[in-house]
Amino acid sequence: MSGSNTPTLKSPADRSRWTALIILCAGTLMTILDGNIVTVAMPAIQSDLGFSPAGLAWVVNAYLIPFGGLLLLAGRLGDLIGRKRMFTAGLAVFTLASLFCGVATTPALLIAARALQGVGGAMTTAVVLGMLVALFPEGRERAKAIAVFSATGAAGGALGTFLGGALTSALSWHWIFLINLPIGLVSVVAAWRVLAADRGAGLGKGADYLGAALVTAALMLGVYTLVQTAEHGWSSARTLLLGAVAVALLAAFTLRQRRAAEPLVRLRVFRSRTLTGANLVQIAMIAGMYAFQYIGALYLQQVLGYESLTTGLAFLPAPLVIGTLMLGLSTRLTTRFGPRTVLLGGLVSIVAGLALFGRAPADGAYATDVLPAILLLSVGFGIGMPALTGLAMSDARPEDAGLASGLFNTTQVVGGSFGLAALTSLAAGRTADLGATTRETLNSGYQLAFGTGALIVVVGLVLAAALLRSRTDRPSAAVRDDAPAPVSAS
Missing domain, CATH: 1.20.1250.20 (MFS general substrate transporter like domains)
Incomplete structure (x- = not known):
């Protein structure tokens, strides 16, 4: 900060x-x-x-x-x-x-x-x-x-x-x-x-305690509304009302930041197209990665019948690949090709991994239906996240470096929580619509969640291509000394 x-x-x-x-x-x-x-x-x-x-x-x-x-x-x-x-x-x-x-x-x-x-x-x-x-x-x-x-x-x-x-x-x-x-x-x-x-x-x-209360209440109510859509539906009066209240709380937080003597967020930082774009892209990226992490574990255990220990071992390649790439190859790629290009490549890899997971059958095999998707997602995140981190910090003034870092951490959590809530609700709703809970109906719900996660990351890909222009596509933007360290989503 x-x-x-x-x-x-x-x-x-x-x-x-x-x-x-x-x-x-x-x-x-x-x-x-x-x-x-x-x-x-x-x-x-x-x-x-x-x-x-x-x-x-x-x-x-x-x-x-x-x-x-x-x-x-x-x-x-x-x-x-x-x-x-x-x-x-x-x-x-x-x-x-x-x-x-x-x-x-x-x-x-x-x-x-x-x-x-x-x-x-x-x-x-x-x-x-x-x-x-x-x-x-x-x-x-x-x-x-x-x-x-x-x-x-x-x-x-x-x-x-x-x-x-x-x-x-x-x-x-x-x-x-x-x-x-x-x-x-x-x-x-x-x-x-x-x-x-x-x-x-x-x-x-x-400190802006009122602002903190408003933004926390908006986030909590928004996620609660999404979670409850599996029971009440997306278009029910209850869902629409609670969603409107969450949006109103977020609007009140924004107004509060304009007037507060010591705001939590100095709104002028959003004039930076790069900072705003990078945070929007991160929301989409992390939402998709949480679909992989959370829904993927449920698929392995509830559909393929893996034990807890076996599930942990099945996911072990993900953090190993991500950590290896973050400490080595991602920096070299960014230095050579620029952060925007590396980020776009990473997002494409994540979309491919989620799409592949979305095709996994109820009787899938780890070697052919799970491991390739895990590797695609891991490579995409391992090279894309450091590039995105550098872009998010590249336009920050020295006096705003702490705020930019805090915003980047916050949107990472927002993307995860909102993505998780929406995708789990979609999966549960699809399974309920199909009747009895079986491996096949559970898998149908998980396939919908993976496919939706892929579409969310596609939105992030479009935002990255549109908002993160060539002016920021330079190696120095990704290796600033004040850039926050990327945190693994796996």
């Missing part, structure tokens, strides 16, 4: 800086791990706690919505009270919420605990990038640090998918949350000891 008050280390020694980076990565690993580890355990959670098919999406959405809605406010509060305090408090909240998730016995308790996890995740994530940039002000060292940070995202995806299957199979789904406790406790203590206290601007400078 923006602001000059950043934490410094107790010692200027290089070893201390890299130790601090490890701590920041550990906190990030927890939030990424948790976003992926739950996917494979979904069927077990549904069976144990009695979630409805559409309601099951709230195990993910209850985390994503406060996470995305509070990122901007958490970043601003980090500027005011100090980023070390915000980061450490976020780790503590996230760890405590993980305990509540692990002992939950009803859907309501699990959803409430997941929402609290989202709050802690926002508090932690909102300030990490600013802390990392302050620790490594030099371009070459900063590039190395961001590479480590990016690898953490890929590792989180790999560990999350695998551990979700392993822990659910060996113990129970409760342990996918309880695994966060030792990581969180060690990270809190280490952060408090290693990072020196930074002096924030002070709460007297103010």
